[in-house]
Amino acid sequence: HDVEQRLDAAFEGLTSQMVHGCIMKTESDLLAIQQHISTIDDDDYQDSSDSDDGDSGGSSESSDDEFVIFGSDGQSVVV
Secondary structure, eight states, X not given: OHHHHHHHHHHHTOOHHHHHHHHHHHHHXXXXXXXXXXXXXXXXXXXXXXXXXXXXXXXXXXXTOOOEXXXXXXXXXXX
């Protein structure tokens, strides 16, 4: 029962500016995490591309090869 009273008191003092600030901070943190993950994915892709280049033994590419393209939004497309 004590916890409920403390929660009620805390929410009574909560302003829309506080909620907005929390949302903006969380959005900023999530964008930073997305950028970090995207960087790691790009590094992993580059590493795998480098090792694939060494295995091909030639400069010609087969029409059956697939390439993954990463956009600035972190999304990838296989072409």
